[in-house]
Amino acid sequence: MEIKYAIEGHNINKKYKNFELKVDELKVPEGFATALIGENGAGKSTLLNFLSGVRRDAKGEINYFNETTNIEDAKEKIGYTGTDNYFIPTWSGREVKEISKLLFDDFDEKKFDDIANALAIDSDTFTIKGKSVSKLSDGNKVKLMLATVLARNTRTLILDEPASPLDPLMREKLSDILRSYLAGGDGKRSVLFSTHNISDMESVTDYAIIMEKGKIVEEGFVEDLKEKYIVVKGDNDSYEKVKGHLLNAHANQFGYEGICLSKDLDKLAGFDIIKEIPTLFQISVAVMKQNSVLGNVVL
Ligand SMILES: Nc1ncnc2c1ncn2[C@@H]1O[C@H](COP(=O)(O)OP(=O)(O)OP(=O)(O)O)[C@@H](O)[C@H]1O
Numbered sequence: 044m045e046i047k048y049a050i051e052g053h054n055i056n057k058k059y060k061n062f063e064l065k066v067d068e069l070k071v072p073e074g075f076a077t078a079l080i081g082e083n084g085a086g087k088s089t090l091l092n093f094l095s096g097v098r099r100d101a102k103g104e105i106n107y108f109n110e111t112t113n114i115e116d117a118k119e120k121i122g123y124t125g126t127d128n129y130f131i132p133t134w135s136g137r138e139v140k141e142i143s144k145l146l147f148d149d150f151d152e153k154k155f156d157d158i159a160n161a162l163a164i165d166s167d168t169f170t171i172k173g174k175s176v177s178k179l180s181d182g183n184k185v186k187l188m189l190a191t192v193l194a195r196n197t198r199t200l201i202l203d204e205p206a207s208p209l210d211p212l213m214r215e216k217l218s219d220i221l222r223s224y225l226a227g228g229d230g231k232r233s234v235l236f237s238t239h240n241i242s243d244m245e246s247v248t249d250y251a252i253i254m255e256k257g258k259i260v261e262e263g264f265v266e267d268l269k270e271k272y273i274v275v276k277g278d279n280d281s282y283e284k285v286k287g288h289l290l291n292a293h294a295n296q297f298g299y300e301g302i303c304l305s306k307d308l309d310k311l312a313g314f315d316i317i318k319e320i321p322t323l324f325q326i327s328v329a330v331m332k333q334n335s336v337l338g339n340v341v342l
Contacts, residue, residue, distance in 0.1 A: 122192030
């Protein structure tokens, strides 16, 4: 299968006093949902802000849809939601809709109403003297931002932690919505979202990019990553001998469990082990731990 890219970046660099974003090569496959994963402060929002044009002070080149390197030309085709509410706090949902109609030529009012209903956004906010955005719950604020971008005719959604404030049912709904968005695009629509809710969002993750300390440390289609890594379980008798080959291992009174690179499995030959396909969560945690800024705490 020939993969095209919705977004391709080269030598993206931004230095803050205590942090450097340094992404030599970024590829967001077209037609798929890509999850951007990494621990707090890894640089996910900083990267998404540059890709969406919210910030423009990074170095490097970003190519959108293999058509343009100018965010001004691409921004009509991109729907972005951030972690901060970007509406004026005193606006009601009704005003958000009216202003979106003015701002975006492709804003579809009926689609917005349908999405607002489907997401059960607080209906008080759409009445004539509606409840202001500042009084909405965090989950409803995210739903309102999602309804606004989904009501447009975009080619790529860039969503910064859309799942965080949502309840489990809404996360499932969000996954359904993103799948339906991709399915309606004839392979031309793409989604890039950051998330800490890896398990809840795994069903809608085709491609994963894992970042640590401002750099991409692992990436790939989830099905390929699930072949690259493998979960290994066994008895505690052999734990001390195998743990050096495992990336993230825990032992308790019932035995040990860890994850290793499939190519290293031959190093465990002769040990009585059970092998399992890892989840994206297990892979992500193992990769993040290799590169983590976290220290150890003894309690
Ligand atoms: N305007 C700024 N000035 C200085 N440092 C900044 C600025 N914006 C971000 N940073 C720093 O850049 C680093 C990356 O932050 P960023 O918000 O991109 O991380 P993140 O991966 O999105 O984290 P989280 O998962 O906690 O949201 C952090 O150390 C942050 O303090």
